Amino acid sequence: MGPHRHALALVALSACTDAATPAPAPAADAGPALPALTADPGEPAGCPTAPPAVGAARALHLRCAAQRASGPLAMGRLGDVILENAVARFILRSGDESATTIGAPGGGILDATPGNTTTPDLVKEILPTLNLFGLTVGPLVVVRASGREAVVRASFIPRPLELIQAVIPLALQRPALRGVVEYALSADDPALHVRICAIPEGETGTTNVSAGAVAILGGAGEIVVPGGAVLEGDMATAVGRALLAESPDTAVGVALDAPATVIHAGTVSLLNASARINFAGDTLRCTTLRVATAATAAAAYDALALDDGAPMVDVAVPAGGRAELSNDAGRIVLRSRGVDGHVRARLRMDAARTRVARDGGAFGAPDAIPGVGTLRVAASVRDVPGAPIRITVVRDGEAFERRWVVTGPEARALPVGRYRVSASRGMEHSAVSSDITITANEEARFDAVLERVVATPGYVATDFHLHTELSTDSTHPVGDAVRQMAGEGLELVAGTDHDFITDLDAVAASVGVRDWLVLVPGEEVSTVRLGHYGAYPLRRDEARAGANAVPWFGLSPAQIAQAARARGDDVVVQVNHPRLRGTGVFDQIGLDAATGIAHGDPTRVGLPAGTDLTPLDFDVVEVWNGYTRGDNERSFADWLALRAAGRRFVMVGNSDSHRPDKAPGAPRSFVRVPDDGRGRVTWADVRAGLRSGDVSVGAGLYVEADVDGVRPGGRATARDGRVMLHVRVQGPAWADCTRLRVYRGTEVVLDRAVTTPRDRVVRLDEVVAVDVPAASFLVVRADGTRDATPLFDYPPFGLTNAIDVGP
Numbered sequence: 001m002g003p004h005r006h007a008l009a010l011v012a013l014s015a016c017t018d019a020a021t022p023a024p025a026p027a028a029d030a031g032p033a034l035p036a037l038t039a040d041p042g043e044p045a046g047c048p049t050a051p052p053a054v055g056a057a058r059a060l061h062l063r064c065a066a067q068r069a070s071g072p073l074a075m076g077r078l079g080d081v082i083l084e085n086a087v088a089r090f091i092l093r094s095g096d097e098s099a100t101t102i103g104a105p106g107g108g109i110l111d112a113t114p115g116n117t118t119t120p121d122l123v124k125e126i127l128p129t130l131n132l133f134g135l136t137v138g139p140l141v142v143v144r145a146s147g148r149e150a151v152v153r154a155s156f157i158p159r160p161l162e163l164i165q166a167v168i169p170l171a172l173q174r175p176a177l178r179g180v181v182e183y184a185l186s187a188d189d190p191a192l193h194v195r196i197c198a199i200p201e202g203e204t205g206t207t208n209v210s211a212g213a214v215a216i217l218g219g220a221g222e223i224v225v226p227g228g229a230v231l232e233g234d235m236a237t238a239v240g241r242a243l244l245a246e247s248p249d250t251a252v253g254v255a256l257d258a259p260a261t262v263i264h265a266g267t268v269s270l271l272n273a274s275a276r277i278n279f280a281g282d283t284l285r286c287t288t289l290r291v292a293t294a295a296t297a298a299a300a301y302d303a304l305a306l307d308d309g310a311p312m313v314d315v316a317v318p319a320g321g322r323a324e325l326s327n328d329a330g331r332i333v334l335r336s337r338g339v340d341g342h343v344r345a346r347l348r349m350d351a352a353r354t355r356v357a358r359d360g361g362a363f364g365a366p367d368a369i370p371g372v373g374t375l376r377v378a379a380s381v382r383d384v385p386g387a388p389i390r391i392t393v394v395r396d397g398e399a400f401e402r403r404w405v406v407t408g409p410e411a412r413a414l415p416v417g418r419y420r421v422s423a424s425r426g427m428e429h430s431a432v433s434s435d436i437t438i439t440a441n442e443e444a445r446f447d448a449v450l451e452r453v454v455a456t457p458g459y460v461a462t463d464f465h466l467h468t469e470l471s472t473d474s475t476h477p478v479g480d481a482v483r484q485m486a487g488e489g490l491e492l493v494a495g496t497d498h499d500f501i502t503d504l505d506a507v508a509a510s511v512g513v514r515d516w517l518v519l520v521p522g523e524e525v526s527t528v529r530l531g532h533y534g535a536y537p538l539r540r541d542e543a544r545a546g547a548n549a550v551p552w553f554g555l556s557p558a559q560i561a562q563a564a565r566a567r568g569d570d571v572v573v574q575v576n577h578p579r580l581r582g583t584g585v586f587d588q589i590g591l592d593a594a595t596g597i598a599h600g601d602p603t604r605v606g607l608p609a610g611t612d613l614t615p616l617d618f619d620v621v622e623v624w625n626g627y628t629r630g631d632n633e634r635s636f637a638d639w640l641a642l643r644a645a646g647r648r649f650v651m652v653g654n655s656d657s658h659r660p661d662k663a664p665g666a667p668r669s670f671v672r673v674p675d676d677g678r679g680r681v682t683w684a685d686v687r688a689g690l691r692s693g694d695v696s697v698g699a700g701l702y703v704e705a706d707v708d709g710v711r712p713g714g715r716a717t718a719r720d721g722r723v724m725l726h727v728r729v730q731g732p733a734w735a736d737c738t739r740l741r742v743y744r745g746t747e748v749v750l751d752r753a754v755t756t757p758r759d760r761v762v763r764l765d766e767v768v769a770v771d772v773p774a775a776s777f778l779v780v781r782a783d784g785t786r787d788a789t790p791l792f793d794y795p796p797f798g799l800t801n802a803i804d805v806g807p
Helices: 004-020 162-167 297-303 478-487 504-510 557-565 632-644 683-692
Strands: 057-061 081-085 088-092 109-114 123-130 134-137 141-144 149-159 177-186 191-200 211-217 222-225 229-231 236-246 251-265 268-273 285-294 312-316 322-326 332-337 342-346 353-357 372-381 389-395 401-406 410-415 417-424 432-438 443-450 459-466 492-495 518-521 523-526 532-536 572-576 620-625 650-654 668-672 695-699 702-707 715-717 722-730 739-744 747-753 762-771 776-783 797-800 803-806
Touching (some): 081 149, 088 177, 229 236, 229 332, 236 332, 251 297, 312 322, 332 342, 389 443, 389 478, 401 410, 410 417, 417 443, 459 532, 459 650, 478 504, 492 532, 620 632, 632 776, 650 683, 695 702, 722 739, 739 762, 747 762, 762 776
Parallel strands (some): 372 443, 492 518, 702 797
Antiparallel strands (some): 109 123, 123 211, 134 149, 141 149, 177 191, 211 268, 236 251, 322 332, 322 353, 372 410, 389 401, 523 532, 650 668, 695 797, 702 722
16 A cells, blocks of 8 residues: 555646635835845854753754654654754754655745644644645755744755656646745744745746645644644645644644645645745745644644634633634644633634534534543553563444553543453464443453464564555554554564655654564655665664655666665565556566566656566565455465466565554464574574465465475475375364465465364364375465454465475
């Protein structure tokens, strides 16, 4: 699953809106010359970490780790520039490359936090744009280091955002401008003012442009366009001057000078002004973008001065509660947490409708706020103290589902209602479920003790395809995602966010599950036309876009693999969902799996004529994908055919998890290692196990097979054209197993029913005779028929990699 379908829609919708809605230009400043770029010699030296005093602002370069923002989304690094005052702090990206986005320039806003607190940052990056072009900035210059206002400037020229250009080549006109971008922060103002001033340059391109911004925010933020809509789901649009995002910890707001189309997908919001600015002659024109940080959305709204001078609206809310205010047209203007029992904001609204929610509850009228009760959970794994466990809560008859991970007793607020509550820890463990009724202002208990039932000695549970909010199409907060990986009983994972190398190990330490997981940094190289590729482990470099992600523009599959291997030691290159609804790499290169030859036209995928698409320079194939599940069976048939043609790729299964309801480790790959004890698993051992091919794939069912002790990845000998194949299948009681198949090459040579009751862990353990008259390979597969809810929403299955058999 990738972000680029979203990017395509963002650009297309924005372009349509601009073309259909011509509007007069907003008022613009005029002046004879661009703002000066003279450095202030009084920039503070050293590494000051205390915030400026009330009445003062400060600009300086980030010189030590103690000056960085807090939380897993903090992107600022040494050499970036800080703008701060007593109530707000912003970090700007220095250098030529974006922090988060390959093919995008530096100069973006990386971090925005209230004051100098340890509040986790909600901003990944905010990039100012002109006609959807980024601004390639020169060095960031501190031109006013301290006083009532601090100012940083940089020269710029518009530069294509390569990802957008890859989606729609030549669809957008480059603004023929040069200019200066100015970042100004006044004392005690929570809003950073970004002023873009430009004059025409040259005779090509366009000087009639729309200002805007690409706001890439954290997944924990609920996004509202005031007077427009709540933006959620795979794609949402609204019209307004601003957007607000509020998480349980903080809030951020972004506003333009003029009304804009706001288009949102995943964690990316694109603001593009409906009005155009006409840069004519040698006139200097400027436009302003404002970014505010505050504790709540209401405070961020005020900081953006959207209704400056309007009366103060004051809504009482329960402790920890929220308020929702809508205008007389019924459109939501604001959703915000309360402070000291109140939500206060300056709003120009003649007939406001107000709804209120308790902490953890739903919105309702102020005189009939929906009730909330408490669920107290005590879940454990027998003889494994502190093991992370996943809790799933589903409300009867409604689309309400919550999942979280516990490592001990914990209480959560839930709306009144009847729920199905479950505790689980991946496919190796039992699961416990109960029907629980939550009553207003009362506490209900859920107790569960899980058992390890499926034995996997000598193998570790892995998942090599996982996403968090560091991917543009995932809103799963990275800390929650890592806790869920541990809660699913995984032992080694590779972080593979889209075009970003995430440091999951540091996150695991911060959320208390590092002792349960080995975490390997990687990425999913997410091309537009040539499918997606996993690569792990990779070296992070915060000076490079995407922390050293592969800039895949214009590269062939073989070149992508080469670029990935250059970013690490002994890197595994993995083809992800190769037949995903016609967009996977096997479809795009026209692969004939029976021969291993690609027959596609390279010019159709943006490569020069004559480019050889056949080199299949990868190590493993993700045959089984739990998130999309698109064309998994075709991928399996391809893998069998490729192996029969002599292309010996290891088969893996991964979750491709993007959301809490699409669990990590479903499916998972079991890899042979010399020591599978907790705390003793190493990447080197797992890499060796992958290379050997001694790997099985499972989602609910664990399948083992051998021929005279020869396991998958090895070579057995047929006697008189026959082998005795030992097959063993295990599964927990929540996973059914009804069918067993044995493949000899691409042919099914055994297909039989399995009737063992589900309450027996071992569903099958026997030796079967298989005729192998010529050199071939064997694969064993088991399947169920009933969805394995609440762990995952499809029938269980499991299968081995290949055992080669020769005379």
